[in-house]
Amino acid sequence: GDSVTQMEGPVTLSEEAFLTINCTYTATGYPSLFWYVQYPGEGLQLLLKATKADDKGSNKGFEATYRKETTSFHLEKGSVQVSDSAVYFCALSDKYTSGTYKYIFGTGTRLKVLA
């Protein structure tokens, strides 16, 4: 079945450091890929998405490229800020035969940015 694997955290960085959070997936169809962010005490917020191979999603300085050949969707940011401290979830959306969509989430990677 479909699955998402992301690097375990926590990831601790200094402010202005470069961030990479790895995500790989397995899917039977042609999924869309997403990164969600969850701040303490809150629900999930969509950060960025990519719907087909070689697409690059970007938002708030974060970006991720849909790599079909390596089944990956790694999240990157050139210079992190303390306010980026949160839990990041990689997810895929794939189509059921009924036509509706299912979402599979990774286990999350906690990022802590130190001033």
Added chain:
Amino acid sequence: DAGVTQSPTHLIKTRGQQVTLRCSPKSGHDTVSWYQQALGQGPQFIFQYYEEEERQRGNFPDRFSGHQFPNYSSELNVNALLLGDSALYLCASSFRTSGGPDSQYFGPGTRLLVL
């Protein structure tokens, strides 16, 4: 434009009791999905409702049931609560498109504690 809203925000129950959680989708959305997020884990799909019917279901027992109303709002019911049902319950809404994948928008969640 109101986003996804959930009520209540927090809830404490005892084992064996029943609970009902409520969700109002984002304006314009017609599909509601429910997720259970245990502490330190990613969201796990419970079920999805569209056109007032359960369309897809994850690996959850029949103690978990739901309903969708004509205004697209939804309820999640859990009977015979177990300690292991303690979690953050997330509602997500989306628009069921026929041409491609959509993106879900999440509510802030209801935190359920079972004692």
